[in-house]
Amino acid sequence: MKMINIPDGGSFLLWTLVVQLVLCGSGVYAADGTKSCKLRDESESERKVLNRLETLAHKNFTAEYTIGSESYTYVFQLCGDAGGVSGAGVIQYNKKTPSIPTVVGMYNATQAIGGSDWVMLIYNNGDRYDGHCSKEPRKATIMISCNKKVDVGEMKVVLEERQKSQDCFYLFELDSSALCEVVESHISAGSIILIICFCLLAAYLIGGFLYQRLIVGAKGMEQFPNYAFWLEAGNMMADGCDCVCRSRNREDAPAYRGVATESLEEEPEERDDHLLPM
Secondary structure (H helix, E strand, O other), X not given: OOOOOOOOHHHHHHHHHHHHHHHHHHHHHHHHHHHHOOEXXXXXXXXXXXXXXXXXXXXXXXXXXXXOOEEEEEEEEEOOOHHHOOOEEEEEEEOOEEEEEEEEEEEEEEEEEXXXXXXXXXXXXXXXXXXXXXXXXXXXXXXXXXXOOOOEOOOEEEEEEOOOOOOOEEEEEEEEHHHOOOOOOOOOHHHHHHHHHHHHHHHHHHHHHHHHHHHHOOOHHHHOOOHHHHHHHHHHHHHHHHHHHOOOOOOOOHHHOOOOOOOOOOOOOOOOHHHOOO
């Protein structure tokens, strides 16, 4: 038996261990999902809203925005490091200085508000404005809405509100089918019975038609299965309808009965001339 010698076995085992640790770490990280987001004020209701976005967790979404001579690129990640920036949920790249990202919002200061088919996600504690909005921290608001036509749509920049003295924000839009409620269709017992009856009737008509045409060799209306029976049944139903629904009297009054049309011949007039004495 030949033995295979692996050179530098210690390095091989070390790299194997590193790869396993990375894979395990990635699995744990992905399994955290929306739990990686830290709510600004932890509450059960907001946590339930976040859980509705579980399928979107740790995915990067980008959007381009141009205003005047300024052009920006925004990167958003749900409960993960957007663009690889630690702790950042939304970052902004200025085309003039693309190597220096601006943190718009942090996912460790999250707010989540939800409706039946929408979720408003708010990331707070971003980098402070330089000269706008009283130099308060930036804030990102992401409006995620239900759209059954797309799994995950493209992120859009709606506006950057920075003309106020405070409460400025960035507003983004994103469509996803993850927020659409699954409507379960329930068929009633009556509907099931109707479907079964329709299927049986269709099988009867089609099968009977083929039998009459191909086996018996019937033509025209005779191809209809049990044509004589249904014709007689139709006549009987018509007679019953006529008897029940018609308002005229079925028997004529005796005074209006017709007189027999037998030809009445006048009896010959009897003459008594032969009885007279001659």
